[in-house]
Amino acid sequence: MKVFKYGDDINTDMLFPGKYTYTCSTAEEIKPHLLEDLDADFASAVQAGDIIFAGNNFGCGSSREQPALGLKAVGVKAIVAKGFSRIFYRASTNQGLMLIECAEAVDAYKEGASVELNTTAGTITVAGKSYNFPKLPDEMMAIMDAGGLLKYTKKKLEER
Amino acid sequence: MGMTFAQKILAHKSGQDTVKVGQIVTIKPDYLLTHDNTAAIVGKIGDELDKYGVVRTDLNIIVLDHVIPAASEKNAAGHKKIRAFVKEHKIEHFFDIGEGICHQVVYEKGFARPGRIIVGSDSHTCSYGAVGTFSTGIDRTESAALILMGETWLKVPPTIKITLKGRLAKGVSAKDIILRIIGDISADGATYQAVEFHGDIHNLSMDDRFTIANMGIEMGAKIAVFPVDNTTKAFFDEYNIPFNADDVVWADADAEYIRELEYDLSTLEPVIAAPHTVDNVKPVNELEGIPLDQILLGTCTNGRLSDFEIAASIIKGKKIHPGTRMLILPASRHIMREAMKKGYIDALVEAGAVMLPPGCGPCLGAHQGAMAPGEKTLSTANRNFKGRMGCKDAETYLSSPATVAASALHGVITDPRKEII
């Protein structure tokens, strides 16, 4: 598992450039452009199970969901940040991508430190020290558990 | 204890007497706005649409505006797919290319009204707070689920109260107010929060309020909302939009706020958001003289009639500096026609400006007005992120239409007060 660490105010244009928003919609189209203007090596380096650490206001800007969809598709296990923009938070939950708000863990992380994530216990361990993060509200947990909002909606439609 | 605007409207729409901050409510929005991204949205739910159909034919407002006319075969295929969806599912509110930018269309056509809730798969959906609507951005997947189900959840946000006192000085615009606020409270200063504007709101025109509400998302806000007054009513009259005073929702006098800010408008000065974040706000005179390769007047933030009026009043009879190029982009067909009738467009085009169709154009960097590495644009848009205008090695500065117009004459960033007599 690798950890990628970025700073504050990482906006949606850095995560997925606006110029592709109307030509790339599927996971396969999105993957090669993930974080293109922020970290040109990310798309080729990222592997399933990797974690992203970031500062405040991660995902601010546009409502585009390609970053959340793409990061989920390449298997990013979680994004741990000091804070997330509201629309990005919603979009990620709707994709089933786990976001963790935990400033202490972000500050504690130095390159090469060991990181362990326990989503059931709600803890993240960085360089041997554990930090708790709050559980999602029930409404969001139900969406995450179903594997994203579309699967959740399909289930609800079938039950109707 | 009284309730804020957000509490009141969310309580009402979820069928409760009161709601608390942090509570999650289920609501059925009045409308769902989508644009060129409708193709991708309906693409996610093809099977379900075949099986269940849309939940309401009057839920969607679809406006083709982002890449119009289509810049590539792929865009054209997207537009085609959207037109087919509209036809097949008898979508009632569809606006094809050339009508305008989605937010301006929603506003002009009377979808945004006091007491309504509108969600949209576009972050600047927060714009309709200008007329007392609760409106906020969502992602494409959620839009897809809404098309099928018609309902979603919202968390009741805490609210920041911003009181605007007095009047702006000459050469200072609504854009300068909102940039100043964002500079002060930062790009995430209002994340997960609502923003209510109070004070001498009667001193602000509808265009001013729309510019301010439009940029609420640039401080992270869920909504940015103004009270409804005679200016709002005059706007509804002008556009033949029915108005019912009973629909108006506003905060109680004893509502509880998490933060209160006050601005004396008479002390504000023209400002600019320098690259690459909207909260990197500096007084224009600190940046004067920076050479500009491109100037953009327009977008959903500042492409309205009064924006063209001020730009034309500064530029009329003069020439745009040969070292720069100016693009003009009215926010809607209606505005374009009005600006033509009033001679604003003619004045700008005669001075050397290039007119683009009413749509998003260069704002999102998908087509038109792309920049080359090393170039600088001064724009009236709402975002200056790295790469936003199509090139990560270019720079975007944001300002008011007056600043843009003054700068167009000199080819460098210029204080508009020098050109306004």
Ligand code: SF4
């Ligand atoms: S003009 Fe720009 S900010 Fe407004 S809707 Fe279009 S792309 Fe978005």
